[in-house]
Amino acid sequence: MNEIALDCRGLLCPLPVYQASRAINRLLPGQVLRVECTDPGSLADFPALARQRGLTLVSAEERDGVQMFRLRRELAA
Amino acid sequence: MSILDTAVGWLRYGEPAEGSAPAGRPGPNGSRPRLQTDPARRRYRDVRELIAGVHNPTPLVRLNRVGPAGAEGYLKLEWFNPFGSIKDRTALYLLEGMRRRGELAGRELVEPTSGNTGIALAALAALEGIPLTVTIPSGAPQEKITLLRMLGATVMATPDDLCPVDNPSDGAIALARAVADSPAHRGRYAMPNQYANPDNVRAHYETTGPEIWEQTEGRVRTFVAGFGTCGTISGVGRFLKERDPSIRVVAVEPQKGHHLPGLKNLQEAKAPAILDRSVLDDVVRVDDGPAYAMARRLFREEGLIVGPSSGAIVAAMARLDGASAGLTVGISPDGGHKYASFYAERLEEEGSG
Numbered sequence: 001m002n003e004i005a006l007d008c009r010g011l012l013c014p015l016p017v018y019q020a021s022r023a024i025n026r027l028l029p030g031q032v033l034r035v036e037c038t039d040p041g042s043l044a045d046f047p048a049l050a051r052q053r054g055l056t057l058v059s060a061e062e063r064d065g066v067q068m069f070r071l072r073r074e075l076a077a
Numbered sequence: 078m079s080i081l082d083t084a085v086g087w088l089r090y091g092e093p094a095e096g097s098a099p100a101g102r103p104g105p106n107g108s109r110p111r112l113q114t115d116p117a118r119r120r121y122r123d124v125r126e127l128i129a130g131v132h133n134p135t136p137l138v139r140l141n142r143v144g145p146a147g148a149e150g151y152l153k154l155e156w157f158n159p160f161g162s163i164k165d166r167t168a169l170y171l172l173e174g175m176r177r178r179g180e181l182a183g184r185e186l187v188e189p190t191s192g193n194t195g196i197a198l199a200a201l202a203a204l205e206g207i208p209l210t211v212t213i214p215s216g217a218p219q220e221k222i223t224l225l226r227m228l229g230a231t232v233m234a235t236p237d238d239l240c241p242v243d244n245p246s247d248g249a250i251a252l253a254r255a256v257a258d259s260p261a262h263r264g265r266y267a268m269p270n271q272y273a274n275p276d277n278v279r280a281h282y283e284t285t286g287p288e289i290w291e292q293t294e295g296r297v298r299t300f301v302a303g304f305g306t307c308g309t310i311s312g313v314g315r316f317l318k319e320r321d322p323s324i325r326v327v328a329v330e331p332q333k334g335h336h337l338p339g340l341k342n343l344q345e346a347k348a349p350a351i352l353d354r355s356v357l358d359d360v361v362r363v364d365d366g367p368a369y370a371m372a373r374r375l376f377r378e379e380g381l382i383v384g385p386s387s388g389a390i391v392a393a394m395a396r397l398d399g400a401s402a403g404l405t406v407g408i409s410p411d412g413g414h415k416y417a418s419f420y421a422e423r424l425e426e427e428g429s430g
Contacts, residue, residue: 010261014239014251021239 003032009066013041017049024053024071032058032072042067125204127159128169134288137406142378143371143391144407145299147399152381152391153289156412160197162384163285163410164190167308168197170280171269180267185210187266189253191338192221193411194271194306199228210256210266212249217338220415247346271306273350281312289313289406290320298403299325301394303340303386304360307352309408314356325358325402329393332364336419339386339410361393368392369423372413382413 006023008016016037023033033055035046043062046069050057058070121127129135135157144150155163175181185208188198195211202209210231213222217234225232233256235249250272257268271277289297300317302309314326331340341349372388375381383391387409394407413420 011259012255014248015255015259018233018235018239018252021236 002030003034003070006033006035008035008037008039008042010038013039013045015039016042017045020046020049020071021053024049024055024073027055027071027073029073029075032070035069035071037067037069038065042069046071123204124159125169125201128165129155129158129288130166130284131287131291134292137289137292138379138381140379140391140394143374144394145397145399145402145405146395148299148397148402149404150391150394151293151404151406152375152383152387152409153285153292153406154381154409154412156384156409158197160200161411161415162193162197163309163408164193165197166280166284167271167277167306168194168201168269170276170283171271171274172198172201174274174276174279175267175269181207184267185265187212187253187256187268188271189213189247189249190271191249191305192217192225192415193339195225195230195232196221196228198269199225199230203229210253212252212256214249216336218416218419220418221338224415250347271308275351277306277308278312278315278351278353281309282316283312285309285408286313286316290317293404293406295320296404297324297406299327299397299405301327301329301361301390301397301405301407303329303331303337303390303408303410304343304352305339305341305386305410307349309410311351311353311356313408315353318356326356327359327361327393327397328357329390330360330362331368331389332362336365337368337385337389338416339384340389361396363389363392371395372420373423376413381409383409384411384413384416385419386410 004023006019008019016035016039020033020035027033046060047057050071055071055073058072060069136154137151138154140150140152158165186198186202187210188195189212191214199209210233211225212233212235214235215237222232233252235252239248253268256262257266297317300313302313304310310328317324317326331337331342333342333345335342368385368389371392372383372385375383375388375391390407394405397405
């Protein structure tokens with residue numbers, strides 16, 4: 001499984017970041033974490049979280065009030 | 078039966094055991110049951126009865142080698158509470174208030190705490206089968222986290238850099254709030270919220286304050302406690318000021334970025350809603366160094382195994398001018414056992430083993 005899904009819809013800030021952070025701890029190189037959330041704070045939080053944890057923000061999109069972020073742990077160089 | 082009833086239950090110890098006769102019925106000779114106040118004959122129905130109150134006060138112990146020069150100094154040893162800290166009083170009142178208002182029915186609890194409130198809430202909640210989640214700030218000692226887990230609480234550690242954008246220093250509070258308020262949780266969690274709940278202040282207004290008044294026979298002139306949730310300083314302060322407005326109330330504030338669990342620097346953390354500044358006469362800043370140095374003196378010179386915040390509070394007491402301070406009472410919020418790992422580090426740093 002190369003993509004792990006995390007449903008944070010209906011969770012208020014900072015719970016999405018808290019849960020994503022724990023999921024990132026278990027993320028293997030090459031794996032992608034896909035997070036769906038509805039808290040508006042996430043728009044700023046997830047790009048910052050990706051930088052902070054050294055992950056690549058593969059995509060960030062919003063549809064019908066749901067934001068979806070995909071963060072990848074790159075293979076070690 | 079409410080938990081507050083059980084908390085003062087030992088007063089009714091002379092009665093038949095619960096269930097064998099209606100509580101409070103007249104005795105065989107028509108008299109009310111005798112109050113059992115002889116400590117040598119005291120038994121407890123339940124650990125909750127050990128939580129301090131006016132008829133079961135925590136000890137007030139004279140400081141003979143540290144404390145205000147030229148005045149009587151006493152430390153109120155809150156670790157004599159059954160779950161180990163002053164927060165036993167708070168937790169009891171918080172839960173009882175929520176029960177009275179119907180906020181507990183079928184719900185779980187979530188609370189931000191540096192540990193002691195969590196430990197007391199976890200023990201009380203365990204007795205009643207209520208699940209508890211605790212959000213705990215980074216830097217809380219491992220011992221406290223272990224105790225919370227032993228009591229069956231779910232522990233959410235809140236790293237300092239949890240919110241990568243604005244890094245609030247009160248991340249544990251924000252996280253607990255989010256657990257309580259998130260629509261996805263559908264109101265499953267109730268948050269006692271010791272920082273904003275007037276029952277926290279009431280616990281100290283009704284127990285800690287009157288205990289100090291009784292134990293000093295009204296001679297207390299100065300009261301010293303820390304800024305934390307501010308329940309103690311606000312509740313005891315209000316009680317003492319009502320008795321005698323000239324009693325001086327001194328708050329102890331740690332430095333920014335301090336390592337004194339339970340205390341708060343109100344420049345870096347938001348002032349709790351329950352803080353009543355009208356009862357404060359002075360705020361004394363005590364940095365980590367002097368606080369830990371005083372904790373060590375309390376261990377070595379007074380035989381008092383206190384937590385770090387007690388060191389800060391007694392360090393502030395020692396700076397008072399004894400002649401104007403008069404009989405001074407400080408709070409020792411908890412004991413030292415939970416901080417063995419903290420103290421080990423300090424001993425290492427100071428190289429004095």
